[in-house]
Amino acid sequence: xxxxxxxxxxxxxxxxxHRLDARTKILLLIAYIVFIFCAANYISLLMMTAVSLAxxxxxxxxxxxxxxxxxxxxxxxxxxxxxxxxxxxxxILWELGLIKITEGGINNAIFVTVRIAVLVLISSVxxxxxxxxxxxxxxxxxxxxxxxxxIKVHEIAMMMTIALRFIPVLLEETDKIMNAQKARGADxxxxxxxxxxxALIPILIPLFVxxxxxxxDLATAMECRCYNGGVNRTRMKVLCFSGLDLFGLIFSMIxxxxxxxxxxxxxxxxx
Amino acid sequence: MENFxxxxxxxxxxxxxxxxxxxxxxxNGINLNIDKxxxxxxxxxxxxxxxxxxxxxxxxxxxxxxDVLIDGMNTKDDNKLFAIRKKVGLVLQNPDxxxxxxxxxxxxxxxxENLGIHPREIRKRVYEALEAVDMYEYRKSSPDKxxxxxxxxxxxxxxxxxxPECIVLDEPTxxxxxxxxxxxxxTIQKLNREQNxxxxxxxxxxxxxxxxDRVIVLDLGTVFFDGTPREVFAQVEPLKKRRLDVPQATELxxxxxxxxxxxxxxxxNEEECVQALLKILKR
Amino acid sequence: MSIIKVEKLTxxxxxxxxxxxxxxxxxxxxxxxxxxxxxxxxxxxxxxxxxxxxxxLLKPTDGKVFLDGKDIWANPxxxxxxxxxxxxxxxxxxxxLFEETVYKDIAFGPKNMGxxxxxxxxxxxxxxxxxxxxxxxxxxxxxxxxxxxxxRAAIAGVIAMxPDVLILDEPTxxxxxxxRDVLLSQIRNxxxxxxxxxxxxxxxxxxxxxxxxxILVMDHGNKKMFDxxxxxxxxxxxxxxxxLRIPQIxxxxxxxxxxxxxxxxxxxxxxxxxxxxxxxxxT
Numbered sequence: 001x002x003x004x005x006x007x008x009x010x011x012x013x014x015x016x017x018h019r020l021d022a023r024t025k026i027l028l029l030i031a032y033i034v035f036i037f038c039a040a041n042y043i044s045l046l047m048m049t050a051v052s053l054a055x056x057x058x059x060x061x062x063x064x065x066x067x068x069x070x071x072x073x074x075x076x077x078x079x080x081x082x083x084x085x086x087x088x089x090x091x092i093l094w095e096l097g098l099i100k101i102t103e104g105g106i107n108n109a110i111f112v113t114v115r116i117a118v119l120v121l122i123s124s125v126x127x128x129x130x131x132x133x134x135x136x137x138x139x140x141x142x143x144x145x146x147x148x149x150x151i152k153v154h155e156i157a158m159m160m161t162i163a164l165r166f167i168p169v170l171l172e173e174t175d176k177i178m179n180a181q182k183a184r185g186a187d188x189x190x191x192x193x194x195x196x197x198x199a200l201i202p203i204l205i206p207l208f209v210x211x212x213x214x215x216x217d218l219a220t221a222m223e224c225r226c227y228n229g230g231v232n233r234t235r236m237k238v239l240c241f242s243g244l245d246l247f248g249l250i251f252s253m254i255x256x257x258x259x260x261x262x263x264x265x266x267x268x269x270x271x
Numbered sequence: 272m273e274n275f276x277x278x279x280x281x282x283x284x285x286x287x288x289x290x291x292x293x294x295x296x297x298x299n300g301i302n303l304n305i306d307k308x309x310x311x312x313x314x315x316x317x318x319x320x321x322x323x324x325x326x327x328x329x330x331x332x333x334x335x336x337x338d339v340l341i342d343g344m345n346t347k348d349d350n351k352l353f354a355i356r357k358k359v360g361l362v363l364q365n366p367d368x369x370x371x372x373x374x375x376x377x378x379x380x381x382x383x384e385n386l387g388i389h390p391r392e393i394r395k396r397v398y399e400a401l402e403a404v405d406m407y408e409y410r411k412s413s414p415d416k417x418x419x420x421x422x423x424x425x426x427x428x429x430x431x432x433x434x435p436e437c438i439v440l441d442e443p444t445x446x447x448x449x450x451x452x453x454x455x456x457x458t459i460q461k462l463n464r465e466q467n468x469x470x471x472x473x474x475x476x477x478x479x480x481x482x483x484d485r486v487i488v489l490d491l492g493t494v495f496f497d498g499t500p501r502e503v504f505a506q507v508e509p510l511k512k513r514r515l516d517v518p519q520a521t522e523l524x525x526x527x528x529x530x531x532x533x534x535x536x537x538x539x540n541e542e543e544c545v546q547a548l549l550k551i552l553k554r
Numbered sequence: 555m556s557i558i559k560v561e562k563l564t565x566x567x568x569x570x571x572x573x574x575x576x577x578x579x580x581x582x583x584x585x586x587x588x589x590x591x592x593x594x595x596x597x598x599x600x601x602x603x604x605x606x607x608x609x610x611l612l613k614p615t616d617g618k619v620f621l622d623g624k625d626i627w628a629n630p631x632x633x634x635x636x637x638x639x640x641x642x643x644x645x646x647x648x649x650x651l652f653e654e655t656v657y658k659d660i661a662f663g664p665k666n667m668g669x670x671x672x673x674x675x676x677x678x679x680x681x682x683x684x685x686x687x688x689x690x691x692x693x694x695x696x697x698x699x700x701x702x703x704x705x706r707a708a709i710a711g712v713i714a715m716x717p718d719v720l721i722l723d724e725p726t727x728x729x730x731x732x733x734r735d736v737l738l739s740q741i742r743n744x745x746x747x748x749x750x751x752x753x754x755x756x757x758x759x760x761x762x763x764x765x766x767x768x769i770l771v772m773d774h775g776n777k778k779m780f781d782x783x784x785x786x787x788x789x790x791x792x793x794x795x796x797x798l799r800i801p802q803i804x805x806x807x808x809x810x811x812x813x814x815x816x817x818x819x820x821x822x823x824x825x826x827x828x829x830x831x832x833x834x835x836x837t
Contacts, residue, residue: 010373012411132373165373168415173649179611180650183642184711185634185666202662205652209697214368220331221369224361225382225429226353236380236393316730317701364728418597445728448597448757449799475730478802516731519803522824527831541802545809552815552834 011128015060016244018129022138024245028252029126035259036118040268044259045114051255052118059129069124070117077116084108107269132164137239154230162218170211177206274304275437275469276328276359281337283323283492297323298334299492307436310463310470312480312500315489316515321473324489325441328471329359342436357386360430364442366422367414375417375425376401376410382433393432400432403466404458420451424458431462437469438462444476456482477504477516481539488515505537520544527551556584556620557719557751558608558640563617565603577603579775580617585719585753590745592766592783593755596797600775601755602645605721608753609640621719638667641717645724647708651696656687656707659696663715674714681714682707684744686736702733706740713744719751720744726761738765760801763787763822771798784820803827 012018017025032052039045056066070077088105095101127135140157147153181202182188188199283298297320305311315321326332327339330346341359344351360382363369372378376397383393401407404424414422423443430438440459444452456479463470472483480486486503488496490513496503504510504517507525511517517525520541528534532551538544565578578600585591595601606612607619610626610633619626626636641663644650653659660681664674682692685706691699696707709725722741726734742765745752756762762769762783769786771779773796779786786793790800790808800808807819807827817834821827 010413131377133377161372165371165414169367176644177650179606180642180644180647182611183609183637183644184650184663184715185638186662187634187666202650202652206650209652210649214365217363217365217368218371220326220361221363221426222371222381223331224329224356224363225433226356226385227381228353228385232387234384234387234390234393236377236384236390236397238390316732450596450797477731514732514735519801519824519827520806523803523806523827523831526824526828530832532835541806541809544806545813548806548810548831549813549815552810552817552831553813 009127010131011061011065012131013060013129015058015129017055017059017125019242019244020129020248021239021241021245022130022134023142023239024241024248025126025130026135026138026142028248029122031252031256032122033119035256036115036122038263039115039259040263040270041266042269043266044262045111047255047258047262049114049118052122055125056121059125061128065128066121066124070120073116073120077113080116081109081113084112104270111270133161134237134239136160136164137235137237141239154233158230166214169214170207173210174203174207177203177210275307275342276303276305276471277338277340278303278324278327279338279340281324281327281334281339283320283327283332283335296335297492298327301337301492301494303487303494303497305469305471307469308463308467310460310472310482310484311487312472312474312483312485313487313489314474314477314480314515315495316475316513318491319489320492321489322441325361325439325471325473328437328439329356329361331361353386357433358435359437359439360433360435362423362426362430362438362440362443364445366419366426366446369426370414370422370429373413375406375412375414378414378425379410379428379432382429386433396432396434397428400428403431403462404428405454418451419447420454423447423451423455427455427458427462431466431468435468437471439471439473441473442475443472444474444479452476452479475516477518481518488513500539501537504539524548555587557587557589557622558585559620559623560584560608561618561620563604563607563619564615565600565607565612566615569615577775578607578614581775581777582617583770583777583780585751587718587751588749590742590752590765590767591754592762592769593753593772594757594759594762594769594798595772595778596757598774599772601772602723603775604772605642605723605753605755608719608721609642610636611642638663638715639717640719640721641712641715643709643712643720643722643725645727646705647712647725648696648701648704651704651708651711654695655693656682656696656699657692659707660692660711660714663711667715677714677716678710681710684713684740684747685710686740702729702736705729705733706737709737717750719753721753721755723755724757725754726756726758734761741765757798759793759799759804760822763801763804771796783822787822788820790819 036048039048085101085105086099088102088108090102090104093101093103136157140153143153186199186202278301281298281301282296284296301324313321323332327334330352333347339346341355344355346355370378371381379397379400380393383396398407401410404427406421406424406428409417409421414425444455447455459470459472460482462468472479474480481500483500486498486500487494488503496506504521507517507522518539520538524534524538524544524547534547538547561582563578563581567575567577581604593601603612607614613627621636621639651659653662657678660678661674664677669677687706687710691703696704699707726737729737738761754766766783769783770777771786778796779789787800787804790804793800801822803824804822807817807821810817811819818830821830
């Protein structure tokens with residue numbers, strides 16, 4: 001069922017992480033992703049993992065929900081992990097014909113698995129703790145400098161807001177249309193690739209028609225509420241940096257310095 | 272005193288490519304005046320022009336000929352566009368398609384944000400609007416998790432946060448279940464009574480029209496009848512001839528009266544009907 | 555003979571997750587061949603889930619569905635054949651139209667069943683006639699039809715498969731009173747002519763009371779009642795206690811009876827009420 005996807009879902013709350021400014025969260029997320037991939041030895045990897053888990057705990061959101069978003073990409077993680085075991089150099093631990101497991105391979109596997117898992121976890125932290133409108137607002141602010149290149153930042157942010165709002169609606173609609181066509185005997189589960197693509201037409205056409213109808217309605221509704229692009233627009237929720245953000249930034253800086261120092265002092269186990 | 276809404280001799284046709292423009296008018300010479308604070312229901316079946324008329328009241332559509340004046344401002348006047356839309360809000364039929372943001376309170380704030388109101392004032396208005404539609408506790412929810420009736424009330428809150436003088440609702444209950452319909456109707460009545468907001472309700476449910484102060488029946492783009500619910504629903508035969516419904520209570524009393532029993536001209540709800548019938552049944 | 559038999563049917567959505575929800579709980583009943591059954595209940599009562607189980611679009615968590623005495627899930631690969639026998643018209647079916655012409659759209663089902671051109675042609679034409687579509691509509695694009703016509707074209711698309719059981723989920727939702735009356739009488743006509751089994755899901759008591767012979771009442775995933783229309787409406791108070799609204803006319807008759815008028819209150823149309831009161835006054 002498409003509706004059970006938790007990735008990208010906002011879970012309201014009052015935790016420290018919820019209260020951070022959305023801009024801080026986006027920037028820190030990017031920095032964390034960079035550093036989790038920079039961590040080249042077990043000490044720095046452990047440091048990044050521990051900090052990420054601490055952040056996850058600080059959100060006060062049930063860990064089960066994080067596990068659900070991990071489950072979505074579980075297969076990818078396991079597959080890349082396993083592939084990496086057999087693809088490495090260094091001391092050979094086990095060998096059978098052409099297949100060999102090396103120390104480097106095991107290191108690679110552990111690093112790839114942990115990195116992707118942590119990546120998903122901290123990305124989930126951002127989407128779980130930040131409302132969609134805060135998220136798009138923050139992006140609008142962060143990307144604001146681009147408007148000197150005549151990039152319509154407000155419009156892009158508005159499109160994202162609308163997309164986030166309507167993705168679940170359209171997913172549900174797809175479900176309904178699929179059921180309706182299945183009830184008329186549409187066969188979506190068998191046949192070769194060309195046959196299957198053709199079988200999608202009865203679903204795609206109604207879906208497009210419905211999306212256009214909704215877009216038309218939405219445009220009218222926005223006009224009725226005096227929407228006029230970004231001109232003279234104010235926001236109810238004003239993003240503002242607080243002491244909390246400063247603390248978050250300093251705390252993260254210390255961790256990042258730690259990672260850099262340990263990378264410099266301890267030899268890397270992976271490339 | 273000048274009327275709040277004046278509709279003067281409005282004709283309207285959709286612009287269609289390749290078709291003779293004199294072909295078909297959706298609105299065929301409409302004249303109406305609506306006062307501040309009124310609760311008006313506009314009924315008629317599909318194709319009667321009622322939704323088209325609704326979209327004329329805040330400049331979404333402009334008359335082909337004739338004028339619509341809102342508080343003295345002509346809807347054709349481009350400079351008055353936002354002033355008019357601030358005064359007259361429009362709620363559409365499909366609750367899903369008019370919610371812009373992914374969190375209830377952000378959506379309710381949308382209109383105020385467009386008007387450039389100060390953030391602190393917006394928050395105050397959003398909370399007041401959510402309280403007025405009885406949805407305050409859902410302010411942090413995602414609209415996807417709400418029922419149809421709740422979503423429609425959010426849409427109404429989004430309009431009233433802009434503090435309009437008039438709300439036009441275009442078949443707001445057509446896609447709702449009976450419970451959602453009741454929620455929306457009691458919200459509308461409350462807004463009209465307590466905040467003195469002019470309400471124009473487009474509907475095809477006669478049980479809803481009965482709750483208004485005034486009922487306007489549209490047929491083929493013209494005003495076929497305009498009066499209090501009691502006056503309008505007394506016209507059972509003319510309404511039936513145009514295949515419009517009357518409430519079952521009204522219909523029953525009307526037919527019995529036709530057989531010569533001493534009954535009132537028009538009853539509007541079950542209580543009135545039972546009171547009237549008891550007089551002849553308990554002799 | 556029973557055409558559909560449902561035994562201890564249970565459906566749990568998202569089993570084992572935090573979203574776990576029992577939509578249907580231990581429901582058993584039998585529908586006889588040729589029955590016209592109304593299913594009522596408010597949003598979330600499990601009525602839509604139930605009908606999707608009847609034609610194999612959903613698989614029960616527990617319990618069995620028998621069609622013509624055979625378990626429909628005995629051979630999961632043959633589930634498509636069940637869907638041909640149990641036709642399903644979803645809510646707002648006009649949103650599933652996709653072909654270039656109405657004719658082709660109605661022919662979609664019959665073609666999937668593997669009918670020949672000739673058979674298909676004959677089925678399309680008779681289905682269009684049952685649904686009240688004029689023959690010149692067949693060669694128009696479905697997107698050029700009016701709202702009511704689209705709905706009827708979509709219903710014709712299911713009728714054309716000539717199902718033994720026809721399920722309609724809220725077929726009148728969003729239609730105006732005229733469109734609703736026309737559609738309901740067409741469904742009734744179709745039933746009278748074809749003598750097949752019809753299951754009509756609705757939250758409108760008026761609709762169900764008017765055209766169904768039997769009523770299944772659902773509440774919170776449980777079967778509350780399953781009986782003839784007369785017997786179900788005898789339990790008006792019970793219906794109201796689970797939040798279902800009985801027709802206004804039935805309510806009036808019940809209120810008269812409570813006020814000491816010795817009258818038959820088991821009535822659901824204005825005509826019946828009129829006759830009953832005239833009879834009462836005559837004696």
